[in-house]
Amino acid sequence: MNADDPVIPVDPQDPAPRRRRNQQDGARGGKPFKFGQKGDVREVAVNVPPDEPPPWQFGDTHAVVGQRTPRVDAVAKVTGKARYAYDMNLPGMVWAAFVRCPHARAKVTAVDYAEALKIPGVLVAKDYGSKEIRYALQHFGIVAAETHAACLEAVRAVKATFEVLPHAARMDQALAPDAPRVHAERPNKTGDDFRPEAVAAFEKAAQGCDAVVSGIATTEVQTHMCLEPHGVTARFEAPDRATVWASTQATFGARGEVARVLKVPEANVTVIAHYMGGGFGSKFSLGVAGAAACTLSKELGRPVKLMLERRAEHAQGGNRPSSVQEMSLGVKKDGTLAAYKVSKTGTGGIGGGAGAANPMIYDFGEVAEADFEVATNAGAAAAMRAPRHPQGSFALETIMNLAAEAIGMDPLELRRKNDKHPIRARQYVEGAKRFGWDKRTPSGSGKGPIKKGMGVASSLWYALGGRGAQVLCRIRKDGSVEIRNGAQDIGVGTKTILAMVAAEELGIPLSRVTPFLGDTNDPIGPASGGSTTAPTIMPAARTAAFMAGRSLREIVAKAWNCGADDLALGGGKVLHLKDGSKSMTFEKACALMPGDEIAELGKRTGNYAAYEGQTGGVHFAEVEVDTEDGTISVTRYLALQDAGTILNPLTAESQVNGAIVQGVSYALFEERILDRQLGQQVNADMEMYKIAGPKDMPRAEVILTEVVNGANNVGVAGLGEGPSVPVAAAIAGAVHNALGFPVWSLPMTPDRVLAAIAAKEKGK
Amino acid sequence: MGGHAEEGKGSVSRRGFLKSAGVAAAATSLIDDAKKAMEPVGPAPAAAVRGETEIRFKLNGKETVAKVPPSMTLLELLRERLDMTGTKQVCDRGACGACTVHLDGRTVNSCLLLAMDATGRDVTTVEGLAVGDRLHPVQQGFVEEDAMQCGFCTPGMVMSCAALLAKNPAPTRAECAEGISGNICRCGTYLNIFRAMDRASALAKGGK
CATH class of the missing domain: 3.30.365.10 (Aldehyde oxidase/xanthine dehydrogenase, molybdopterin binding domain)
Incomplete structure (x- = not known):
């Protein structure tokens, strides 16, 4: 320091x-x-809670943490050895695919699966899902076959007739006076209008401003377009177990869903996501593909792979809602922001979650806010990297620039002045x-x-994360270390920092530690949402390593006839803090273990x-x-x-x-x-x-x-x-x-x- | 769609058309095509050509014999029959590059190549790029510069970069961008890939 x-x-x-x-x-x-x-x-x-090491402080130095470290699974990824849910080829595996409706709003009136079922290798062709179609490419049927090719051929052979209904696929169409209702039970536009007292306060404050700038910002719907589509390879194991390789951001959430779909105990379900090909917020649930694959696997008694096809990934895989943000911002000559009014409208298709995070960051004085959501006949929105924020930020920062210009102030200065x-x-x-x-x-x-x-x-x-993770640290007699959590690494390098934290705490090189993530048989971890994965898991990992290291110190302390607190781990050694002549390599210390391993479970506290x-x-x-x-x-x-x-x-x-x-x-x-x-x-x-x-x-x-x-x-x-x-x-x-x-x-x-x-x- | 069941087949000719026709024409075709592609109803396709043919080709240096139906793509053969899943299936129509392999040393989208057309050819996949435990300089560069996140585009990127490096031992950033312009990454690793290629180029020069 x-x-x-x-x-x-x-x-x-x-x-x-x-x-x-x-x-x-x-x-x-x-x-x-x-x-x-x-x-x-x-x-x-x-x-500091019992069993936890003291927090890292400003000015602390680290040996492993903070080093530029290639990810531990980098070689697996560049050599093609990393196996994703899409890559699972299981003995007896069946491919499945949805049959979809091209219309944005329709009723499925009749479906003939006879031709599809005649195709060699086709095992299943039947209804699946609602016959009330609310967006284009919604599924109403499912096929399963011995090969992917036969599966797709069967989809094309299904004959269906539809009663095509007027739709409101786009926001302007849904807002038209005679628009068809997307959800029968409520109007297309819902939300919260301005509170009159907030508008009055805004107007009063605006009168005291030197300039009031206005504008309407619009953003379009973007889709997640994950390279690995949504889907799973599911294996029901009669009578009451299942293993599911899922492309998911929430292994434990998916485990619960699999258990509910298959009506088996959660403890009998294993969800595996060692690797996953992109989620960005859209893969928190098992999804329609996952649920269907599990169901079919149970029916057929065979493993089933169902991954959404590319066009369906756009329609069904989630999206970031659009927005229209109408803003007025009052500013004084000295750069004080005094009054802000914003009305936001957006569409998340048949799902919810539209809306823009606006205002935020700056101190705006009096704020009046209205927030509306418009249902449309389009695929449902899903969380997408900083949900509501990029669209809100675009509008907000644009009006800020306009305000800066109106008072002749540098836009950076205006921000500094209003951001504490x-x-x-x-x-x-x-x-x-x-x-x-x-x-x-x-x-x-x-x-x-x-x-x-x-x-x-x-x-x-x-x-900054919170409760919701436990991490297992295992030190073996041979000096090797395992660090385990059941949550997923969605491609950000979680597995690598998990090992780094353990190596740091145990004072050993990173190569000595093997990290495990993405298997629900390991201790509970969070869904990867809201940027909470690292801050939720890593403190528990450090605690687990601290506890395991403490157990090791106790073993050595016994041999040296001193207290465990007299000993420290560092530089690949157990060191005596008071007697510099005493030290022992980490391996030798591990060899003193009475049993085969030390295993400690670290818990994330608040x-x-x-x-x-x-x-x-x-x-x-x-x-x-x-x-x-x-x-x-x-x-x-x-x-x-x-x-x-x-x-x-x-x-x-x-x-x-x-x-x-x-x-x-x-x-x-x-x-x-x-x-x-x-x-x-x-x-x-x-x-x-x-x-x-x-x-x-x-x-x-x-x-x-x-x-x-x-x-x-x-x-x-x-x-x-x-x-x-x-x-x-x-x-x-x-x-x-x-x-x-x-x-x-x-x-x-x-x-x-x-x-x-x-x-x-x-x-x- | 002839006897082919896969969606990708239709787009071979469509992509050719897109390349030769103007943008306006392409846009019209796109809408027509979208209409057609989305229609699951209508007459069943002509019965697919059944039966399988034996093909021989070199795969990652090894003579390989496989029985394939005429409509099977090289990608399907690799992933579904030979369990070589390093090569990824993403767009299934030659738009994303995730399925890039080398055919006689040149990059191809394996989703657009019929397996039978690999007969007698030399195919290298991402699994065949390293020599034992020794990574290809491109792979080493990717590891050191963290040119990957989720990793799903990575095999295709690595194959495109390796082909580029073979032709051009010291590509500029612009040449690198051109070299991987057929590969799409969603996580946003392009900036790291540029650095990885600089590293790979240096490694290759130093005789690895």
Whole structure:
């Protein structure tokens, strides 16, 4: 710790963390620990629960943690040995597929499966699911066959007739006065209108403002498009057991669903997800494919594989809802934000969950908010990386830029002035310097047809994990170590940091530790949602390793006739803290074990009073806009991102890189296009549903802001959501700076850019 | 769709059409095609050609004999008959590159190649790239630079990168982007892949 880092005693009147669920109820009698970041270190009292090691503090150094470490399963992934649910080939396995309706709203009136059943190898062709069709590509039947090819042939041989009904596939259609109802029991548009007193307060505050800026931002539906589709390979094992290889973000949630579907005890079900090919929020449940495969496996007495086909993955695999956000923001000349009004409307298809996180981050003064949701005849939305946030951030940061322009203030200054988060406060300054923000030119001042611009946007996330994980640490007599949890690594590197935390605590090299994830026969772990996986599992892992190491120290203490507390683990050795002449290698210590192994279960306890309950980030983007053809290139990008204790900078940076790439994609390309007449998605594939490719990449830099948040004994925060929040907004800000006015619609495709330019010229 | 049951078959000709026709024509075709593709009803397809034929080809250096129906793709043969599941099935129509293998040293989408057309050819899959425990420089570069997340696009990426490196021992970032422009990654690993290729290039130069 540097001498210039002041230690600020914690103020009992000002509990910094805003999120109190899961937290210790104060820490009377607790020991003080140093948490925080460079330039702002605070002493926080913590009652360290029994069996837990003291939390890592600001200034602690680590041997394994913090090293750039290739992921432990990297070789399996680059050699093709990693086996996913889609890759399971089991003896006697049957393939299954759904039969789908092409119409957006219809009744299935008759189905003839006779021809399908005549195809060699076809075992099942029958009704499955509702006959009331509410979105295009909803299934109503299922087939199963000996081969994938026979399965698809059978799907095509099914003859069905439909009563086609008028649909409301698109939001404008669902809002029309004579629109058919998507859900019979309620109107298409539901939600919460403005509270009159909030509007009155907004209006009063707006009168005292020097400028009130307004605008309507729109975003389109994007689909998750996971490369491995939703699905499972399921094996019912008569009379009452099952093993399911699932492409899932929630092994334990899936286990419960399998048990319910098959009516067997949960303890008899094993769900395996050693590898999974992308989820992004869309794979929390067993899903229609999983449930159907389990059911069929029980009926046929054979293993069944059912993975959604690509076009169905778009329709049925989930999506991020669209949004229309109508905003007014009042600002004073000195940059004080005083009044904000926002009405949000969006569609999540036949599912819910539309809505945009807006406002957030900045202090807006009086806020009036309305939030509506429109049901449409389209596939149901699902959580998608930072649900509600990228769309909210895009709208919010766009109106912020407009407000800055109205009072002649630098947009970065306006943000700094209205954002009190201590981590972002530092990131604004560091980022501006690093990115060369001082070289930003006035909006719209470029002369040629290709215009350059810079933008900035802010990130936050709320979760520092909580109760809900247990981790088993096993030290064997031969000196090898296992660390086990049953949750999944969805591709972010969880397995690697699990091993790193254990190696750190036991003072041994990483190569000595084998981590296990993705099998529900191991101890309980969380679903990978809300960026909680790492902060929920890792403290339990550290506790488990601490307890196992303590047991080992006790064994050695007996041999040396001293106390276990006189001994420490480090550098691959057991060390005597008081007698420097005494030391023993980790292996020799393990050989002293009376039995074959030490096994300890570490439990995740509630969070401590953290330095900050929310994580922070600030992102900068630079673009070139071609005003002749409307194309946008993101040329440079800088993300400053806090993720608490950085366990593995290599994989942590990868996650932020991923958020940047997905954000570029959301900002510039992604759009589910539904045909107005048919209500079908016309780009339900991977050619016309355009996502960012290798040629669309900016030069990107990631700076991980080191923050020891002290929320638990490890202090790691997740990186799934935070860096995903502001990317499109930062790019939109850069486009605004380039053009001199905002493009209000995502994705900022050439047609939208050219339309914005044309509208501006017409208005002149 | 002739005697073929798989969806992918129809798109072979469609992709050819998309390449040769203008964007406007392609868009029209897309809508027609979407209508057709979504229709599960209508007359049953002409009976698929049944029966199987024996083919011989070299797979990862080993002479391989397999019996295949005429409509089977190389991808299906690898994944479903030979249990070589490193090569991934994602879009099933040559749009994503996840099924990339080398055919006589050149990259092909194995979902668009009939297994019978591999007869007498030399096929290398991601499983055959390393020599024993010694990773190919591209694989080593991917490991060291963390050019993967979920890993589902990774085998195809690795195969495209390996083919690129064989042709161009020191590709620039732009050449690398061109080389993998047929491969789609959803997690967003492109930035790491560029770094991995720099690393691979250096490793290859140093004689591994």
